[in-house]
Amino acid sequence: MTTVERTEPIELDDAFFENPDGLYRELRVDRPAVRATGPNGLGFWMITRYADARAALNDPRLLKDSRRIPPILERHRASGTERAFTDALVGHMLNADPPDHTRLRKLVSRAFTMRAIARLRPRIEEIATELADAMAAAGPDVDLLDEFAFPLPMAVICEILGVPQDRRDDFRHWSSTLLSHAPDDERAAAAAAMSRFLTDLVADKAANPGEDMLSVIVRASEDGDSLTHGETTAMAFLLLVAGHETTVNLIGNGMAALLRDPAQRAVLAEDPDKIPHAVEEFLRYDGPVDLATFRFTDEPVEIDGITIPADELVLVSLLGANRDPERYAEPERLDVERDASGHLAFGYGIHHCLGAPLARLEADIAFRTLLSRFPDMTLRGEPGPHRISTLINGLTSLPVRLTVG
Template sequence: MPISQEAEPLRLDRSFFDDPDARYRELRVDRPVVRAVGPNGLPFWMITRYADARAALNDARLSKDARRLPDLLARTDGGPSARVLADSLAQHMLNADPPDHTRLRKLVGRAFTMRAIAGLRPRIEQIASELADAMDAAAPDVDLLDTFAFPLPMTVICEVLGVPQDRREEFRAWSNTLLSGESGERHAAAAASMGRFLTDLVADKAANPGEDMLSEIVRASEDGDSLSPAETTAMAFLLLVAGHETTVNLIGNGMLALLRDPGQRARLQQDPDLVPNAVEEFLRYDGPINLATIRFTTEPVEYAGTTIPADQFVLVSLLGANRDPERYPDADRLDVGRDVSGHLAFGYGIHHCVGAPLARLEGEIAFRTLLARFPDMRLAEEPGPHRTSTLIHGLTGLPVRIGAR
């Protein structure tokens, strides 16, 4: 089939990020595979239907080999900051194909076990309770992102990986910059600062190992194999960023959905046992990831009747796929009791998110805590605009009122 012949690619601007679902409804019908340009000028092909997205996420012809990224980015004028990030922080399992991916995931999996995650429940519950206490003390008006949704997963992942407490706000600023849609000197500076910080942290864990997961990852070996310092630094970047960004926006987006749908909120308050399923519905309905991380074609591939040439970037829309009515009837309606099996919020296939169990646990505890402690929470004003990131789908602020005083 011929390549799509639109005169101009779709440009992802402010209107797109503020209401991506409206655009995805159109695209799934008219242009399910479309050329697009991100806010940093990077051109790519975007896939929006559920069936195509699920297939693409597990298509070996769509490579994630970070070693080729600098050359491909240079050819597409991805910007010097994008190349800095590709060079210094991209050598993790999310940017690798088998057999490298298999090796990296196996080594990291030795530390990131289900048993280890389940053992974190009491500490996460304690953190959530303490944050709710602080919110109550600051009543009536607070920003839910700043007071709860950010510090909960950030505290957890930093404790899990052994990141010093006095560096966490700095880390948040770097993370926000790196995951934004911008490019240029500020982006490059954040990538360089993040790289130096994580390199020093990994070296410290090698010299002074503790009981944290990052020390365990540094020590991890299998059949005489171990992660190199560069691989460990990149893996620390992946786990730290993914370990808080996804959950911040799972909590923020999910609470906003409940605040705008009193019926579904009342349903959860009356039956808290629905909360784990509600977390899955929040992930489907308004998940924390917009477009999955970067892939590129190793040969021409065809999706929905459109041929994408070789050496082209491809981004799979998780938001678009999860609202596809062909997969989920009445997909634009929040339903905390829905059968939400098969959603793609954590990806699919070999790159399915290794941190999904931790995000689910944190999400469950967060919603149980907030619903129980603040049954009358309401919006204090309209939330801040969405972040202009092709990767992260989240708000810049969520002002709520939790008391009358």
């Protein structure tokens, strides 16, 4: 396990990614604000306590402006590493502060109303049923990530954004590469390819609008204001990546937890109407995001008596916060009937995930489908290993054996 040294930055190594909770338990007690180094050599400050994390996620002194962060990233980057993301992919609302963030979110939010999301339920149920049918035909041994957890949210987000069927495998490759710690040249190539694809897609939606969500976003306007072509391209990138990566790992991590805990699984099998409540516990217990996206200090910020200087990178540990015993009793125990409200899996404050209702809907349908169709599903070997990513908390495989119900 990664150990805590009192003076040197903590190195987040392979052992950390397999068991981040082991380090977070230690840090919450002794070093709740600590310098760390990621696997790509980037240095940053890491926040692990729930109260500190919640405050940091909504602290106006911790900024996200994509125009100001490049020189800060360069200063804290290890020698020889390069910035992978192209400018065309970073100018979205997750990398903006008010008033820019307010403007961008207002223009996009009309596509994500509760009513618009609820209308998607029949189609998501249809996709989930089709995938379950295909799993049953391919079984009894399958990888649940490859056969269900990935293709469900990918199909959903691509359909509602109007991404052609024949480009979805390309998108999966680009997304996985960008969110990994692959060599810089591979990540840069994936970013460039995705940028070209999305630029062309947005141009097509502008010229040939349809009923899909991306067409709605392209047409969005408010008080004479509208998104530029570049802003729409960056927003499409955010929605496509965030719209499937988080849900893939919400389903994968949640099913892995249930397969390891038959008693908790039995609770949901007996009463499937408890599944929406259980989804909140899956999000708290082993959520799809580990360290939230980059913030930087606009001025010195004090956390638990530790002063983080200005122009420092700060990453908030959502996993660490969600297992803080000061917030949740017995946090390392899965309890699908627990009151998990207040968890930070979707962030907090102005950057709270806009797509959270869609992720919750997909997860509800996914768990209902899997538990009803495959009531005797079992693990076939050990899941994993975990993805090497400070952002994404998820498995690389989830081998299972099916018994069709």
